[in-house]
Amino acid sequence: MHFDPKAHLADLLRAALAKVAPDHADTAILIERPKQASHGDYAANLAMQLARAMKANPRQIAEQLLAALPASEWLVKREIAGAGFINFTLATAAKTQVVKSVLAACEAYGRGNAGENRKLQVEFVSANPTGPLHVGHGRGAAVGDSLCRVLAAAGWDVTREFYYNDAGAQIDNLTRSVQLRARGIGPDSAEWPEDGYRGDYIVDIAKAYLDKATVHADDRASVTASGDPENAESIRDFAVAWLRREQDADLQAFGVKFDVFSLESALYTEGKVAAVVEKLKANGYTYEQDGAVWLRTTDFGDDKDRVMQKAEGGYTYFLPDVAYHLDKWNRGFTKVVNEQGADHHSTITRVRAGLQALNVGIPQGWPEYVLHQMVMVMKNGEEVKISKRAGSYVTLRDLIDEVGRDATRYFLVARSPDSQLVFDIDLAKSQSNENPVYYIQYAHARICSVLQQWGGDVAGLAAHSLDPLNDERGLALCARLQAWPETVATAAAEYAPHQIAVYLKDLAADFHGWYNAERMLVDDAAVKHARLALAAATRTVLRSGLDLLGVSAPESM
C-alpha cells in the first residue's frame, strides 16, 4: 500500500478543475503544507491562481471547485479559508500509512527515478598537487560528494571525477621550491623566488626526496626519488606523487572516493589540446595579436576576448580546460556538474565559450556549475588567512583530527553553497557536543536502543495496525517522514545537498519531541507495536539521510 497525499489531492483537484474550468485544465496544481495547524494538513491555492484568468472572485471559484471535488475516503475535512485557499484535513489513517511505506521499502524509501539511470558526471575538489587540501577543498569535497549521493538517490548514474594539473607553471614552481629546499635554501635566502611555496611540507618532501623514498598515490604508479637535487624531472614526479598521496589520505579520512582521475598532461600527450586548437582556428574564432593567439570569447557572451596561446608558446589554463570538457562530452556525459570555489567563477564563461566555438553540438548551458563561497576560518577569535604560498594553512586533515569527520562534513555541507561559511575551530572543538550532527545521530542511537531493549522482530512491525498512532506529535513525525521523498527530489533537482541536513534536523526534532511525550515500551501491545513501527521507520529515514551526507549513523554513542 502506498499513498501520496499530495498526488492524491492534486488528482482530486484536477478532476474538479476539468468540470469547473475546462478552458484552464492545464493550470499547474500546487499543493502545499500550511505553516499553521488550523489551516489543515494540506492547502491548495488553485482558486486564486484561476481568479485572474477567469476574472472571478477566488472564493467563488473555490466553492465551485469544492462542489465538484470527487469524494475521498482519505479526507475528513475540506474547507475554504482566507482569500480563497482550499484546506484539506486528512483522516488519521492517511497520515500514518507512510510508516508502512517506509517499513516496506526500507532504505529505498525516498529514492526517486528523475535521473532514469542516465549518466551524470560530477567533477569536484580537483585540487592541484601543490599542497595539502585545505578547508576550502573540504567544503568542495563535502558538498560535491553529498551532491553525488543525492543525485544517485534521485536515479542518476553518477561518476565522481577529479581533474588536476600536473604539468603547468605551478608545478614548475613546486619543483623549484622543493629543489631549493633540497639544496638547503629556504625562504630567508635571497635566492628564494617570491612566489615559491614556503610551507613546511616542502621541507618534508625535499628530505624524503634526498632519502630516495618511494611514494604511491591512488591514481598513478609508485615513484621512487632519485635523490639527485639537480634532477628536476625526478623532483617533479616525486613531489607530485607525494602530494597526491597526501590528498588521497585526506580524502579517504573524509570518506570521499573518486571514480576517475583526469590529468592535464594526458590531454597534451594524447593530442587532445592540439586538436581543440586546430578546431578553434579552423572555425575562425581565433586571431593573433601582440604575439599571442586569442579566442573570440566575446562572440559567446564574455566581456573580453581571452588569450589561449601565450607569446612564449604555451597555452593558458582554460585551453586544456576546454579540451578536458570536450573529452567529457565525448565520453557521453550529456549532464555534467562542476563543483568548485566561487573564486574560479570567471572560468565558466570561458570554458562554455570555447565549447560553443568548437561547434560540435554542445548545448549552451553545458556544463552546469555549483559554486561554493569562501570559507573563513576563525581560530583564537581571529581570522586565519589561508595562503598556500605563505604556508599559512588550515588543512582538511587538521579539521578532521580536531573536530571529527562527521562534524566536519556536516558543518561544511549543512549550509547553502551560496553563503559564506564561518568555520570557528575553537567553537567546533570546545562545543562539539552541541553540534547539530550529534543531535541527529542521537535520535538514531536512541531508536536503536529502544528497539534493542524491546528485542522483537523489527521487520514484523509493519504488520501491526497503526490506529493507536493518534497523538499530535506522532502524526507530525509521520508528516515529516511523508516529506522525505520530495526532499530528496528537490535537493537533487536544485543541486542543494544542504536541504538534506536541514530536513534531518527537523526530523530529529520531531522525533525527540514525540519521544519525550509518548512512551514506546508500554503494556498495551497494540500501542507498543504501532509506536515501535513509527520509531523504526524514523530510524530508516535518519539512516538514509545521514548516508546522503556521508555522516555515520551510530547505534550507540
Next chain:
RNA sequence: GCGCCCGUAGCUCAGCUGGAUAGAGUACUUGGCUACGAACCAAGGGGUCGGGCGUUCGAAUCGCUCCGGGCGCGCCA
C-alpha cells in the same frame, strides 16, 4: 568601473520556482530524569527580513535603484 554571490533574532544560519500570524540552533529566563539514553524535552522574551520604489488579491521571495560585505575582472590556475 563591470560581473557573480550575500545582507533575515545579540551570534551562526534555514526559508527565496510569491501564499495565511517569518523559523531553527545558540545565548538569556523558567520548568522537566523512582518511565524506553537529559548529547533530550517543554515554556518565555528577542525582528523596520539592509533602505526605498514598483509588480500583485498577496512580496523575505519577483523587477528597478541605493547602501554594506565577499569573490572575480592575468599571456596565474
